Amino acid sequence: MKILEAKYLALIKISFKRVNEFKFDFVMRYVEIPIYLVIVYFLWRLIFQFSGKTELGGMEFDVFFVYMVLARFIFVSFPFTETSEEIEEIIKSGQLTAIITRPVTFEKYIFFKLNFNTLVDGLLGIALFLLVSFALGWYVLDDPIYWILFTLSFILAIGLNYFFYFTLGLLAFWADEIFGITQAIRSIRMFFSGELIPLTMFPGALLTVASLLPFKYMLFNPVFLYLKKYPIPEAIRQLGFQLAWMAFFMILSRIVYKKGLEWYNSYGG
Amino acid sequence: MKKPSPDLLNPTPVDTTETEVEKPDLLEEPDFRVKTGKLAYVRKHLKLFYRFSVISWKRSTEYKFNFMLNNIQQLVTLFIYVYFWRIILNHIPQLREWDFPMLAILTGFVFFNQSLLVVFWAIWAINRRILKGDLDVFLVRPVSVLFAIIAQNLLIYRLLEASLGLIIILGVLIKYELHVVLLKVILALLMAFLGTYLVMAVTLFLQSLSFWLGRTNAFTHLIQAGFLVNRYPITIFPKLVTAFFTVFLPVIFIATYPALVLVKLSVTRGLQILGGELLIAGLWTFLVYQIWQRGIRRYENIGG
Numbered sequence: 001m002k003i004l005e006a007k008y009l010a011l012i013k014i015s016f017k018r019v020n021e022f023k024f025d026f027v028m029r030y031v032e033i034p035i036y037l038v039i040v041y042f043l044w045r046l047i048f049q050f051s052g053k054t055e056l057g058g059m060e061f062d063v064f065f066v067y068m069v070l071a072r073f074i075f076v077s078f079p080f081t082e083t084s085e086e087i088e089e090i091i092k093s094g095q096l097t098a099i100i101t102r103p104v105t106f107e108k109y110i111f112f113k114l115n116f117n118t119l120v121d122g123l124l125g126i127a128l129f130l131l132v133s134f135a136l137g138w139y140v141l142d143d144p145i146y147w148i149l150f151t152l153s154f155i156l157a158i159g160l161n162y163f164f165y166f167t168l169g170l171l172a173f174w175a176d177e178i179f180g181i182t183q184a185i186r187s188i189r190m191f192f193s194g195e196l197i198p199l200t201m202f203p204g205a206l207l208t209v210a211s212l213l214p215f216k217y218m219l220f221n222p223v224f225l226y227l228k229k230y231p232i233p234e235a236i237r238q239l240g241f242q243l244a245w246m247a248f249f250m251i252l253s254r255i256v257y258k259k260g261l262e263w264y265n266s267y268g269g
Numbered sequence: 270m271k272k273p274s275p276d277l278l279n280p281t282p283v284d285t286t287e288t289e290v291e292k293p294d295l296l297e298e299p300d301f302r303v304k305t306g307k308l309a310y311v312r313k314h315l316k317l318f319y320r321f322s323v324i325s326w327k328r329s330t331e332y333k334f335n336f337m338l339n340n341i342q343q344l345v346t347l348f349i350y351v352y353f354w355r356i357i358l359n360h361i362p363q364l365r366e367w368d369f370p371m372l373a374i375l376t377g378f379v380f381f382n383q384s385l386l387v388v389f390w391a392i393w394a395i396n397r398r399i400l401k402g403d404l405d406v407f408l409v410r411p412v413s414v415l416f417a418i419i420a421q422n423l424l425i426y427r428l429l430e431a432s433l434g435l436i437i438i439l440g441v442l443i444k445y446e447l448h449v450v451l452l453k454v455i456l457a458l459l460m461a462f463l464g465t466y467l468v469m470a471v472t473l474f475l476q477s478l479s480f481w482l483g484r485t486n487a488f489t490h491l492i493q494a495g496f497l498v499n500r501y502p503i504t505i506f507p508k509l510v511t512a513f514f515t516v517f518l519p520v521i522f523i524a525t526y527p528a529l530v531l532v533k534l535s536v537t538r539g540l541q542i543l544g545g546e547l548l549i550a551g552l553w554t555f556l557v558y559q560i561w562q563r564g565i566r567r568y569e570n571i572g573g
Contacts, residue, residue, distance in 0.1 A: 012435075032490045032491060032493060032494030032497070035471065035491075035494040035495075035497070035498065036494060036497055038506075038510060039498050039506070040499060041512075042505070042506045042507065042510065043501055043505070043506075046364065046365070046505055047357060047361055047364065050361040050362070050363070051360045051361045053360070056360060085368065091306035138357065141319065175334070175335070176331075176332035176334065176335055177335040178335075179335060179339065180335045180337075180338030180339040180341070180342055181332075181338055181342075182338070183342045183346075184338060184341060184345055186542050187342060187345050187346040188349075189348055190343060190349070191349045191352075191353075196353055196357060197353060197357070198347075201356055202356065202360065203356070249463070
């Protein structure tokens with residue numbers, strides 16, 4: 001595949017070596033997951049119990065719990081604000097000069113350099129999640145068509161997240177610092193992507209706002225597809241929206257990058 | 270008349286026999302602790318802390334737009350956290366004894382303490398400094414190593430964010446007409462401050478393990494997991510979970526107990542909890558002191 005040319009494969013290999021170097025550290029990254037599971041389980045069980053309802057946000061407790069856990073597992077694998085921060089550092093320090101003289105595409109270079117580790121984390125996380133689901137008898141998606149839809153949505157969500165944070169990072173061409181912007185977006189994303197609470201629990205008007213923003217397609221959609229909560233025609237429509245948002249940010253990032261390069265100055269070696 | 274220029278090639282030797290004065294030994298740094306006592310040592314550190322705070326403030330406000338955005342971001346996050354509880358309470362009347370005003374106060378305390386922790390963010394990156402051998406530069410200074418690391422990297426502007434937390438608490442107290450006695454306010458604040466200290470102590474303990482284990486980023490994840498829990502009222506969880514977050518990862522003192530003391534619990538109960546917190550803080554201080562001292566003795570680095 002052209003996309004995985006030797007130079008990018010080399011970046012992936014470096015990522016693997018980094019993981020391999022500190023195995024203990026890599027394994028310990030999952031230590032927060034059991035803590036998170038305990039908290040989510042007891043919190044939402046209590047909320048269900050006090051509400052006196054069998055369903056919240058269109059989900060029964062068992063499914064709801066899987067939603068919260070999967071949102072966390074999936075979340076681990078997605079490109080995040082680190083992408084923007086790294087780009088800011090590259091632009092501010094003038095390292096960009098060295099990178100643009102190399103035979104690499106900047107967006108691919110950043111993707112393979114930064115996000116491969118998180119991707120490995122995420123895939124391992126999902127594998128672990130499935131294993132635990134089978135062992136504890138949690139809900140597991142058993143429909144091959146939905147598996148395909150989920151996988152597609154998962155890949156599109158990674159792309160959307162990446163291009164979104166990539167574009168955000170490129171603002172460093174003009175802004176003195178982008179830390180404030182990335183942090184503000186981080187909070188908004190956490191809320192409107194359904195990471196904190198499923199979007200279906202939002203009151204009507206807020207749900208409409210959430211549907212108009214790209215954040216829903218960054219996390220909520222893949223999880224909802226895994227839970228088979230969309231009928232197939234709606235699932236395809238949602239995938240279309242996801243693709244459209246990803247394409248939008250991909251094009252936007254290229255325009256911004258081009259404009260930024262015109263603006264960019266670097267002196268010295 | 271032309272001014273005679275000094276002969277740079279053949280400079281006149283200077284007679285140093287008469288002008289020789291007693292030179293100070295530059296390698297020997299004055300030890301304030303020995304010569305002027307512990308008070309001067311503390312005063313010196315306070316003075317340095319003040320100077321570093323001023324520098325930090327100037328650095329943060331250098332980019333005005335970014336500074337403004339940072340504060341707006343904090344407001345947005347605070348709003349989201351409070352609104353999260355509003356959404357939950359649309360579905361249930363209250364979460365055990367926790368109603369909306371109490372949950373909003375809890376969020377205020379979470380904000381207050383997390384901001385304080387960010388002010389001293391350098392603690393979270395000490396393991397990296399140990400690994401990279403960055404402690405050398407601090408070890409040769411006549412100040413406490415830990416103090417130097419923290420003070421030099423202060424993010425003092427985050428105190429503004431901490432004040433946002435306090436404003437939300439005050440706002441809720443006024444809006445919902447919750448009458449609290451001054452002693453409870455003092456108790457809750459003391460508890461929250463000590464809670465921050467406790468989390469810092471545990472973090473430093475785990476970070477210091479880098480002296481032996483190398484990279485220990487994973488432990489930071491453990492603390493972060495504690496922060497996930499911290500956002501919720503911990504007393505709603507089973508006793509075993511509550512006990513874990515009281516002694517081993519004592520995040521319960523950050524927000525849950527201060528909120529409870531402020532609104533629900535009696536002063537006597539508050540004092541009892543504060544006593545327990547002091548005990549746990551003492552234990553962690555002892556552990557941190559021991560591990561840090563042993564770690565520093567073990568630390569080695571070659572090169573510059």
